Amino acid sequence: MAATQEDIEQRFMTLYDTYQDAIFRHCYFRVYHREIAKELAQEAFMKVWDYLQKGNTLEHPKAFLYKIATNTVIDYRRRKKEDSLEQLQDTGFQPAGNERIEDATDSKMDVDALMTVLDTLEDIYCEAFLLRYIEGLKPKEIAVMTGETVNVISVRITRAKRQVQQKMKHIPTV
Amino acid sequence: MKKLHKQLNHVRLTKQESADMRGDMLSYMKEHPAAVSPVRKSDPIRHSMGIGKHFPLHLLVTHNRMFAGIFLAIIAAFSGGTVFAAQGALPGDVLYPIKVNVNEEIRGAFTVNAEAKVAWETTLAERRSHEAAALETEGALDADIAADLSARLATHIDKAESLMAELEAKGNLEAAANAQSRLEALLSVQQRIFQSLEDDATADTDDDTTDDSATTTPSTDDDDADEDEHVLPITHILNALEHKADVQARVRADYAEKLEEKDEDDRARTLAQTKQVTETKITTTEKILLTFEEKNGARTEAHAAFDAAVTMKQEADRKLLAKEYGDAFELYHKAQTMLDRVHLFLRTSAAVGIEVRIDTDNDDDKNDDRNRSDEKHEDVNDQDTDDEQNADDADEKEDDDDTDEDDALNIEIETDALLDIDDKETRSESKSRVNIGL
Numbered sequence A: 001m002a003a004t005q006e007d008i009e010q011r012f013m014t015l016y017d018t019y020q021d022a023i024f025r026h027c028y029f030r031v032y033h034r035e036i037a038k039e040l041a042q043e044a045f046m047k048v049w050d051y052l053q054k055g056n057t058l059e060h061p062k063a064f065l066y067k068i069a070t071n072t073v074i075d076y077r078r079r080k081k082e083d084s085l086e087q088l089q090d091t092g093f094q095p096a097g098n099e100r101i102e103d104a105t106d107s108k109m110d111v112d113a114l115m116t117v118l119d120t121l122e123d124i125y126c127e128a129f130l131l132r133y134i135e136g137l138k139p140k141e142i143a144v145m146t147g148e149t150v151n152v153i154s155v156r157i158t159r160a161k162r163q164v165q166q167k168m169k170h171i172p173t174v
Numbered sequence B: 001m002k003k004l005h006k007q008l009n010h011v012r013l014t015k016q017e018s019a020d021m022r023g024d025m026l027s028y029m030k031e032h033p034a035a036v037s038p039v040r041k042s043d044p045i046r047h048s049m050g051i052g053k054h055f056p057l058h059l060l061v062t063h064n065r066m067f068a069g070i071f072l073a074i075i076a077a078f079s080g081g082t083v084f085a086a087q088g089a090l091p092g093d094v095l096y097p098i099k100v101n102v103n104e105e106i107r108g109a110f111t112v113n114a115e116a117k118v119a120w121e122t123t124l125a126e127r128r129s130h131e132a133a134a135l136e137t138e139g140a141l142d143a144d145i146a147a148d149l150s151a152r153l154a155t156h157i158d159k160a161e162s163l164m165a166e167l168e169a170k171g172n173l174e175a176a177a178n179a180q181s182r183l184e185a186l187l188s189v190q191q192r193i194f195q196s197l198e199d200d201a202t203a204d205t206d207d208d209t210t211d212d213s214a215t216t217t218p219s220t221d222d223d224d225a226d227e228d229e230h231v232l233p234i235t236h237i238l239n240a241l242e243h244k245a246d247v248q249a250r251v252r253a254d255y256a257e258k259l260e261e262k263d264e265d266d267r268a269r270t271l272a273q274t275k276q277v278t279e280t281k282i283t284t285t286e287k288i289l290l291t292f293e294e295k296n297g298a299r300t301e302a303h304a305a306f307d308a309a310v311t312m313k314q315e316a317d318r319k320l321l322a323k324e325y326g327d328a329f330e331l332y333h334k335a336q337t338m339l340d341r342v343h344l345f346l347r348t349s350a351a352v353g354i355e356v357r358i359d360t361d362n363d364d365d366k367n368d369d370r371n372r373s374d375e376k377h378e379d380v381n382d383q384d385t386d387d388e389q390n391a392d393d394a395d396e397k398e399d400d401d402d403t404d405e406d407d408a409l410n411i412e413i414e415t416d417a418l419l420d421i422d423d424k425e426t427r428s429e430s431k432s433r434v435n436i437g438l
Helices: A005-030 A034-053 A060-078 A087-090 A103-117 A123-133 A139-147 A150-171 B002-008 B015-031 B066-079 B082-088 B096-109 B112-137 B142-170 B175-214 B221-229 B233-241 B244-261 B264-296 B302-321 B325-351 B380-395 B420-429
Strands: B355-359 B434-438
Touching: A005 A034, A005 A060, A005 B112, A005 B264, A034 A060, A034 B015, A060 A123, A060 A139, A087 A123, A103 A123, A123 A139, A123 A150, A123 B096, A139 A150, B066 B302, B096 B112, B096 B142, B112 B142, B112 B175, B112 B325, B142 B175, B142 B233, B142 B244, B175 B233, B175 B244, B175 B264, B175 B325, B244 B264, B264 B302, B264 B325, B302 B325
Parallel strands: B355 B434
Antiparallel strands: none
16 A cells, blocks of 8 residues: 555654764764764755655665765765865864863874874775764674675775774874 | 774764754655655665565565565456455455465565564554454354464464564664554553453343243253353454553563663663654654544544653653653653554544544553453463463564664555445444543
């Protein structure tokens, strides 16, 4: 039986309410700018709604949503020609007032350094690292989202972690 | 890495930001409303579906639900529309085997993960209950059909409970609790319906006995033995549901305790999801209720139950602020169960031809209306034995090929012919009043 308009709206809003914050964070750790991350997250949800609104269905809503969000961020970075690594190192990223990390100076330095290093990784490794260690997703979940096998994802996570650890050693501490 | 993870976890939207974005999203949706007749194209995320137990068409089922519609259409083309005509069939009808062995098998084959499966099993339990109630009101429920239906009902309930346990074991407490709310609502509502139908049937039997007493010959011991062994058909159905609702209420309480075992971040995330799901359910239920009342031109009794659910949710919010997480979790799910009962009330009123009433007694208290006249019915003190058996059943894991475990949201399998009011009204003109306690 065809879904009613109310059914579609309800399911979408449940998806929205469940993942609004997670998608914001997913975008934030790719662009390091709060307002832009909010806009990109919202754009991702609008694209998902546009897809549903045309009468399509979602078998894997979460995976689809993350994929759309990732592509939205990639499109943004290509459009805006993201700042160079040196500029990021100078400005750092801008935590909002409610983030505790700015209370601990050492921690902020660590996070700054991490973000800088992540930006030097290839997209596939950066994505694998963020999804695993920032979003807390399991390799199996990441595999579904990216369409890769679990083995491929596990290898990417391991390599990304190794690269991050090696590069972090070379970042000067203050 | 863990320390960094914790720190980075604090990057979150503020409440105001979240609310503002939500408002903007709703405005966008109003400007771009959904199409009512979906094209039914699936998302491009590829995933192999580990199904194939139920029906050979797993060979055709690869990525998307489109094939279900195509397959049903193909069968319908060759069957002259039989599969669609079967949707409203009741046990004893020629098309009933098509309904349960073809239509429902096809629909069930497209449930890819535990959440969708448990939703489908609950839907099937509801269908079997409606079929039994519809036949009983027609006076067409015989012992054989009742035994078959009660066996099917018990199977669907057991499968739903196993799948819930599986979700819980995988750490998806929120999904398990959502499924539990719906199942508890179904069990408690259906138990009351069948109890009332049994009482009516018992009263009719007593009347018949009284009428016949003047003309019958005195009974022998053998006759008395036969009479003692006679069980009303509806009692079979009631037995399948017995104590299940109480068990589910305890499962709900268990989930609240399990929440306390999670770490703080997990607990906060689970509760945030629970709260949002409850709020969305309130919004949807209110819409449906108002539409129903507008059609019927009067405020229904279900509205009091809806108001009670809203009050419960507000109490849950207060508990959440006071960091009484377990209580908050349980209250949110109690509110969800009550909202599910409102949905069931509306669906049952339309589908079964039974005039239903709702009262606002707390169903967690023992209800004096459960007045079992049959001497074989178990005493409430035997619940502990039943609980152990049910706990053992819930521990059995269904062997599942499914490899998809990431979705917190699934498209619920829609019910269809249950809301075909015209068919049901032409079938039965008799109605009985049933109390659905809440």
